Structures are given as C-alpha cells and as structure tokens.
Amino acid sequence: MSPDLSRLSLNQATTKRWTLREAVDGCARAGIPAIGVWRDRLAEVGASAGARLLRDAGLRCSGLCRGGWFPAATAAERAARIDDNRRAIDEAAALDADVLVLVCGPAPDRDIRAARAMVEAGIAAVLPYAAECGVRLGIEPLHPMFAADRSVIAGFGEAIALAERLDSPYVGVVVDAYHVWWDVDVYQLIQRCGSRLFAYHVSDWITPLPDVLNGRGMMGDGVIELRSLREAVDATGYDGLIEVEIFNQAIWDMPGDELLALICERYLAHVAPLE
Amino acid sequence: MSPDLSRLSLNQATTKRWTLREAVDGCARAGIPAIGVWRDRLAEVGASAGARLLRDAGLRCSGLCRGGWFPAATAAERAARIDDNRRAIDEAAALDADVLVLVCGPAPDRDIRAARAMVEAGIAAVLPYAAECGVRLGIEPLHPMFAADRSVIAGFGEAIALAERLDSPYVGVVVDAYHVWWDVDVYQLIQRCGSRLFAYHVSDWITPLPDVLNGRGMMGDGVIELRSLREAVDATGYDGLIEVEIFNQAIWDMPGDELLALICERYLAHVAPLE
Numbered sequence: 001m002s003p004d005l006s007r008l009s010l011n012q013a014t015t016k017r018w019t020l021r022e023a024v025d026g027c028a029r030a031g032i033p034a035i036g037v038w039r040d041r042l043a044e045v046g047a048s049a050g051a052r053l054l055r056d057a058g059l060r061c062s063g064l065c066r067g068g069w070f071p072a073a074t075a076a077e078r079a080a081r082i083d084d085n086r087r088a089i090d091e092a093a094a095l096d097a098d099v100l101v102l103v104c105g106p107a108p109d110r111d112i113r114a115a116r117a118m119v120e121a122g123i124a125a126v127l128p129y130a131a132e133c134g135v136r137l138g139i140e141p142l143h144p145m146f147a148a149d150r151s152v153i154a155g156f157g158e159a160i161a162l163a164e165r166l167d168s169p170y171v172g173v174v175v176d177a178y179h180v181w182w183d184v185d186v187y188q189l190i191q192r193c194g195s196r197l198f199a200y201h202v203s204d205w206i207t208p209l210p211d212v213l214n215g216r217g218m219m220g221d222g223v224i225e226l227r228s229l230r231e232a233v234d235a236t237g238y239d240g241l242i243e244v245e246i247f248n249q250a251i252w253d254m255p256g257d258e259l260l261a262l263i264c265e266r267y268l269a270h271v272a273p274l275e
Numbered sequence: 276m277s278p279d280l281s282r283l284s285l286n287q288a289t290t291k292r293w294t295l296r297e298a299v300d301g302c303a304r305a306g307i308p309a310i311g312v313w314r315d316r317l318a319e320v321g322a323s324a325g326a327r328l329l330r331d332a333g334l335r336c337s338g339l340c341r342g343g344w345f346p347a348a349t350a351a352e353r354a355a356r357i358d359d360n361r362r363a364i365d366e367a368a369a370l371d372a373d374v375l376v377l378v379c380g381p382a383p384d385r386d387i388r389a390a391r392a393m394v395e396a397g398i399a400a401v402l403p404y405a406a407e408c409g410v411r412l413g414i415e416p417l418h419p420m421f422a423a424d425r426s427v428i429a430g431f432g433e434a435i436a437l438a439e440r441l442d443s444p445y446v447g448v449v450v451d452a453y454h455v456w457w458d459v460d461v462y463q464l465i466q467r468c469g470s471r472l473f474a475y476h477v478s479d480w481i482t483p484l485p486d487v488l489n490g491r492g493m494m495g496d497g498v499i500e501l502r503s504l505r506e507a508v509d510a511t512g513y514d515g516l517i518e519v520e521i522f523n524q525a526i527w528d529m530p531g532d533e534l535l536a537l538i539c540e541r542y543l544a545h546v547a548p549l550e
C-alpha cells in the first residue's frame with residue numbers, strides 16, 4: 001500500500017525561497033496534493049494566473065495567508081485594512097482556497113482590549129462580502145508570544161469564542177499545533193470547535209527555541225504530540241487538509257526537493273494515521 | 276509627600292551581577308524595602324547568614340526563587356526533586372519569605388499531561404512540610420513560550436485550578452504580569468485568585484522581543500497595562516509586595532545603583548497608585 005499523502009498540504013512559506021510556480025512544481029514532483037498560498041508570492045504572478053498554475057498542476061489550495069491585521073490607530077487606517085481584507089477575499093475565491101487565514105494583528109497602543117474589539121468589528125465588516133464570495137474566514141489564534149506584535153487573538157479559547165459570537169458558516173478557526181499545543185485545555189478546545197474547525201496546520205516546537213519568529217521545527221523534532229492532536233482534530237469531523245507551515249532558517253536553507261521529501265516522511269511518521 | 280516605595284521589592288535576578296550582600300546594600304541605599312532572593316546567591320553565603328543580612332538591613336523578603344521542577348523520568352529523580360523542594364522550604368522559612376516561588380518544570384518527554392500530574396503530586400508531597408514550616412508555596416504560571424523547557428504550568432487559569440484543587444492556605448499563585456498579560460481573561464483570573472494571590476511580579480513586554488529567556492523590559496518600555504493590572508491585583512485584597520523581576524542583558528549591564536534608581540522611578544510612574 002502506497003503512503004497516503006492525500007491530506008498533506010505545503011504552506012509555501014515553508015519553501016520561502018521558491019516562487020509560487022516553483023512551489024507548485026515542487027509539490028507535483030513530491031506527490032503533495034495541495035498548497036497553502038501566501039499573498040506576496042501570489043501577487044508576483046497575479047491571482048488569476050496563480051489560480052491557473054494550481055489548476056493546471058491539479059493542486060488544491062488549503063488556504064490563503066493572510067487576511068486580518070484589523071486594529072489600527074485611526075478609523076481611516078482601519079477602513080484601509082478592511083479594504084485589503086476584501087481584496088484577500090477576492091484572491092481566496094480565485095484560488096478556491098479552503099479558507100482565508102486571518103492573522104488578526106497587534107494593538108496600535110497598550111489597549112489590547114480595544115484592539116480585540118477592532119478585530120471583531122473588522123471581521124464583522126468583511127463577513128458579508130466573504131459569504132457572498134463563498135470564502136470562509138479562519139481566525140488563527142497565534143501563540144501568546146506574538147500577542148504584542150502579530151495577533152491580539154492569542155488564546156485558542158478566545159478565538160473560538162470570537163467565531164461563536166460572529167456565528168456564521170463563513171467564520172471558523174484555523175488550528176496550528178505550534179500555537180496551541182501548550183494549552184491545558186487543547187483537546188477540549190479542539191472538540192469545542194466542531195464544524196468551526198476550518199483548517200489544521202502542523203510543525204513542531206523545538207527546545208531551546210532558536211528564534212521567536214523563525215524557530216519552528218520539523219514534525220518529529222520537538223515536543224508536540226502531533227498524532228494525538230491530529231486524532232482529536234479528526235474526531236471533530238474534520239477530514240480536510242493538513243498543512244505544514246515551518247518558519248525556520250535552517251529549513252529554508254535546505255534544497256527544496258529534499259525538504260519536501262523530508263516533509264512527506266515526517267508527516268507520515270508523526271502526523272498521519274498509522275497504517 | 277515623598278514617593279511611596281513601601282510595596283516595592285527587588286528580585287535579585289534583576290541585578291544579576293550582584294551578590295546577595297551587594298543587592299541588600301543596594302536596596303538599602305535606594306530605599307527599596309524588600310528583596311526577592313535566589314537560591315544560588317543565597318547558597319554563596321548560607322541561609323542563616325543570608326537571613327541575617329536581610330534582617331540587619333531591615334529588608335523584608337518578598338519571595339525565594341525557586342522551588343518546583345517536579346517532573347522527571349524516574350521515581351528516584353522525582354523523589355530527589357521533592358527533597359530539594361524541602362530544602363527550599365527550609366531556606367524560605369529562614370528568610371521569612373512571603374512565598375516560595377514554584378517554577379514547576381518541563382516534561383521529561385512529549386507527555387505534557389503526565390508531567391502536569393507529576394507537578395500536582397510533587398506539590399502535594401511537599402505541602403505538609405511547607406505547612407509545618409509556615410511557608411507558603413506559590414505556583415507561578417509561566418508564559419506559554421516556556422511550556423517546553425521551564426514549566427508545564429503555562430496558563431494562568433491552569434495554575435489557579437491547580438491551587439484550588441490542592442486547597443490549602445499554604446498553596447497559592449504567583450502572578451507575574453510578563454507571563455499572563457496577554458490572556459483575554461487576565462482580569463477575571465486575577466479576581467478568581469482572591470486570597471490565593473500570594474505574590475505579584477512586574478516587568479514589561481517589549482517588541483520585538485530581544486530574546487526568549489532574557490528579553491524582559493523595564494516597566495514603561497513595553498505594552499503591558501501595568502497600572503490597571505496592579506489595580507486588579509489590589510482589588511483581590513492583596514496589599515503585599517510588588518517585585519520587579521527583569522531578565523535582560525542590557526539591564527544587567529547597567530551600573531547597579533543607576534538601575535535601582537530607574538526601577539524606583541518607573542515603578543512610581545507605571546505601577547504604583549497615582550498620588
């Protein structure tokens with residue numbers, strides 16, 4: 001029986017040096033059936049051409065990174081962020097992405113509570129357009145070490161509660177094991193997501209952490225119980241893609257095809273169901 | 276009216292290059308009435324002599340750092356950790372410390388749930404001795420970025436729940452703003468501590484974070500709402516010491532007396548009640 005890679009997706013930030021075309025070709029060579037796309041790399045070719053690249057290669061799009069970044073100091077800036085999220089929704093629709101990943105953004109000042117309210121207002125503002133375009137918005141709770149500079153939505157339970165309040169089939173949660181593994185309630189929280197679990201990302205937590213931003217590890221090199229977390233994700237009824245997203249200079253320095261082979265190997269060894 | 280430093284305490288790790296005697300003398304010169312002591316520096320002079328140093332200078336001891344570190348791979352290692360915690364309790368008693376700070380330790384393997392059970396068993400094992408010695412044990416939830424290498428107790432709510440389960444006047448929580456500021460429920464959790472809030476520590480979260488372990492900022496240099504958090508702490512009925520604990524190379528490189536003057540200034544400007 002050949003190894004089952006049918007749920008594996010490559011987040012293209014994992015192959016940071018590759019263009020979208022290079023990443024699509026790499027996935028095709030490696031037998032990886034899906035890709036998570038970043039907007040900066042998509043912009044280099046344009047959304048329509050990028051979507052055609054994926055279609056021609058027969059690749060699914062597990063998600064588009066990223067919308068969000070809602071809080072800002074002025075109403076004008078916040079409106080500009082919302083416009084940008086509408087453009088991201090257009091791009092996600094063009095790619096037929098499973099989800100638009102929302103990294104919600106930091107506070108413009110010390111008032112994290114006000115910033116959280118701006119996030120909620122921002123998502124509510126773009127939600128009708130997302131629904132119209134058939135694009136699902138996935139709130140990604142980031143690890144609390146990013147609460148000051150990337151996302152005021154720093155808790156798994158907080159992200160779920162936000163999705164529950166917005167209460168739409170077009171708003172859910174992106175669960176990344178790296179961000180939530182440490183939470184004493186992680187298994188209950190995965191269960192609580194239910195049908196709001198829109199996407200699942202994996203990497204590993206290595207110690208000592210080599211870098212705050214770019215210190216993620218390859219699956220199997222760290223402490224996260226990736227198989228049991230994936231089992232919990234599946235138990236919600238989620239049978240979608242599992243995206244590998246690793247920010248790490250040593251990973252980026254690997255030859256791309258070698259890296260993709262390693263990702264397939266480690267995905268099968270540490271994440272996928274045992275055969 | 277002279278500035279009120281009556282609740283200020285210096286955690287001696289903030290003046291890392293100073294011996295205990297030097298830190299005690301520095302506090303006396305700066306008008307800081309209390310000190311948080313580290314065991315390695317205490318061991319250099321011995322617990323009795325260290326306690327005498329504090330008494331002679333008229334300094335209170337806001338806490339002893341640190342007990343904890345309970346999880347280990349074998350029963351023999353776990354028993355050795357428990358013995359070490361009993362020695363820490365003796366030292367805290369000698370210093371008449373307000374609390375023995377428990378940094379609970381990482382898991383010896385990938386099983387964080389098992390490690391959490393070892394923490395609970397470890398505290399339960401030393402609790403009768405702590406009570407006998409009149410020493411209060413303070414569980415310190417660390418920031419989740421330390422969940423893999425310093426403390427499996429990585430959530431504020433988790434620490435409170437653990438203290439509640441152990442249900443003793445000798446078990447409470449050490450709240451450090453740096454570790455918990457990002458939690459969406461931080462104000463409710465402070466309130467939930469009630470009389471179990473045994474100690475309060477401050478520093479600040481600066482961005483970009485200069486270092487995972489030694490990246491803490493001086494109060495006022497970061498994003499933490501230190502005054503409103505301190506007000507919430509006081510609203511529980513806590514009227515104890517407020518300890519400044521900063522791990523940061525740039526801070527350690529400052530001349531000690533200058534650093535203590537800056538701590539007093541920033542404590543008054545960003546933490547203490549406005550006069």
